[in-house]
Amino acid sequence: MFKRSLIFIILICALAIPTFIRMVKPGMFTTQDFHFFRLFEFDKCFKDLQIPCRWAPDAGLGFGEPLFNFYGQLPYLFGEIIHISGFSLIDSLKSVFIFSLFASGVSMYFLAKRVWKDDLSSLISAIIYVYAPYRAVDVWVRGALPEALSFAIYPLILLSLDKFIDDEKTTGLMWFVLFLTALILTHNLSVLLFLPVILVWVLYRIINMKKYKLLLKIVSGFVLAGLLSSFYLIPVITEAKYINLDATTLGYFNFRGHYVETSQLLFSRFWGYGASVFGPEDGMSLAIGQIQWVIPVLTLLLILLKRKIFENKTFVILFLLGWFLLFMTHNKSIFLWLRVDYLKYIQFPWRFLAPATFVFTLASGKIAQLFSKYKKLICLIIVVITIGLNYSFFGEDIWLNVKDSNLTGGEEWVRQRSASIADYWPKFGVLPTEVASDNP
Template sequence: MENKKKHCISIMLILFLSILYVLPIIQTNSIFHFNDQDTAFHLSRISGLSNVFSSPVNYNNFGGNGTAMNLFYPWLTLYPAYLLLSLTGNLIMTYNLYYLFLTFITMVIAYFCMFKIKKNYFTAFTFSIIFSYASYRSTDIFFRGSLGEAVALAFLPLVFLGCYYIFYSDFKKWYWLTLGMTLTVYTHLLSVLLNAIFIFIIFVISVYFINNKKERIINLIKATMWTVFLSLGVFIPMIEQTLFVELKVPKGGVLNGLLVSDYLSNTLNNNLSYFGIGFILFILAIYTYNRRNYLSKIDIFIYFAGILTVYASTRLFPWHYIETTSLNVIQFTWRLTAYATLFLSYAGSISYTSNIKNNNTILKRVVLLSLLVVMIHTVSVNLLLNQDGKNIYDKGQATSVSQSYVHTDYANKESLNHPEVVRSKNFVIDGVTKRLDYSTTDSVFTFKYNNENKGANIVTPLYFYKGVIVEINGKKVESSLSKYGTTQFSANEGNIEVKIYYEYTLLARLSQFISFVVLLLFIWLVTKKDPSVYNSSATP
């Protein structure tokens, strides 16, 4: 009972801190979009989820060309944002409330994951605020508008907890890794790749000094296999479409690394338009080094993993050996800062609350740190929002941008060479470019045409994927990929009404069903195997 009371107090404080975290943007009643960042992209994703359970395509977002973004960019963990939009009818309120919800979830997950490892309320709370208020996470949210990566960060402590159990503690609790990785799969695939890389590296290093090697390897494989089957609903439809047509996919970047001088200056200034660990973590990392004697060997290993990850994100690391490999898909070396933030937050929260036997003293230290973190965060966000190079969306602008924003990733590759068809929404009928009136709902694109030629070939400005359905006067007809990289079909003579829409393929539906059944089995297995999974006071 005492444990539940303490947890309830912690949760109430976390809710209060979550409100303080997003307060700088909520009070503006606006959405800030910095040039060349991702805010508009994710606004379009949110508004485009209205029909996602019946169709992977929404004609009222991403410029209306029928991009199947929801087949290639996981959307399940973003769906609560659409539910908020349905309730409020206000995209600005939705966007800001979703970040409030996300911050609360991030802090709660971080708190309980650390508590399961260390069984200390103060350490868990400290880790929660340091990790969730970290500079890099704020950069993702307030500067980059990188909603997918920000959500993935919420599940990073779960991945960490799962790895901690498998590598260093009770390997029978492998399911925490499955849970964390599966949630990441349904959020942000690039984060899945980065998680897998870090898990592999840490395992290779750890395997030399861990006990029960065979059992730990078996349980790591078990966690991986469950993750794969739980994720079939994402991977199979994506692979199916990629093999069906040639698509424009995101390219790898040039992995230069960050300049050390810039890194230090921007970190000390807690500049949220940069990608460093931030002032608090920088000072805490130095503090932790001086108190490393109070850390266990595993904690010290994790601490130095954080230091090495910071090093790896800079130009001191020989990235030229890697940038020509397939790993350049990570695009930017500063993405590693997410993992440096995790490792240093973990070690820092332990060092900050360790070897202090008086609870009143620890409480004062945690309160002081919380005040400092909130103050620096608030000042840094306000400084960021006053920088140049941004657009400020009101309610009408946010809605307009979410519908008109054009994003060409996962479009038919050849369509990029024909903007006169795609961007201008022109039709090509028997080789002649024409403008036709059309109407759209979220799911259906409709137009009428008086066809004077038998067997006329009609090229539309809509992308072509497996699962596209073309109906002429209520009857389905064959369609194909045109030389313009869009959907084409043949029509008989006379007045025609054409409806074009997309459905999930049979294989996609089957993979989704399999993942759902596996989820039910996973829940049954975990609750049967370990009923204490819901009890945060259980021993790790």
């Protein structure tokens, strides 16, 4: 059993290579975020023994800001470990992106194997997960490091929960606590995005197995995860009122301007490296991916034809949940956005593509079980089509032949130090317009 799983893990890792191979060269690709700067600042924290990290001394044009009070630290801790092992900051950053792609495929394989009890089904889910267009957007377009890493944690949360519900051993619950803590410390918005998935899965499994007594223990798991991450959550909750955090929900960041049209979501093959804009003329892809939704639809049709809907409740739950999450990206869901206040902090409704991608890819593995005689052929066809349709998305817009030193000086350094300056500045303070003096 172990050897067979190891073979599939190696195969998944090998098939994932095209998603990052263009990173494996000197330099860095352009992104829409400033993770190099944050890793540079986290490195300063680490060397100053400021643990947990709070202060980014070069932010705010050199006046400093409490950046890491409000920004998830785990991706940068991971990058820092790689950096102190001898790698440059740029290579450390790229290594975390690469790890997110590898790890997400492997973690999805293990979850799908637990759900579908089949290696080929698990392989289908893993490859569709790794090659989802939104994964390419996160890594190669937006450069959204925390969200990219969250994709590797999603399957582990459900895997540990499922194990606990099945065998009722404390070990499974403790793993759930650790993985949920990891998600909180990686990307707090991903917790909000993934919460519906956790709740639906827990309720479905507990009701299906009539293990209602486990609900209280699972709730205690949420509490423990909150306590473990309290060094981060308490400042976020209690100190947010002192900074301009509301600025992250106004103007360009108002969720009302960033809904996705159905044609963009389901049918578009557009690819670009621009920004999300008000209306449908976005400069980047906001598609779930044709394979990602077509395979679940075909699977449902086959189940209906065989009249085995009740024998496939798990798939049906995942299918309906996936479409609900896609619905949250569309303007018809505005009544929910207006009623649930915390949703405004998600900023972009299309961020629900992340949990939707997760749910649809997990559901996609079911199709192999419906073709017992031709399972290998179906798996091969789906894997080849998935990679063939999507591998070209995994590449850079512009490649910069730079070293760490090129990004920590001159105009580029000023640009990074002033990025998002208003977000974490004291609410009643005057925003600086000039770089702070080195000798005040």
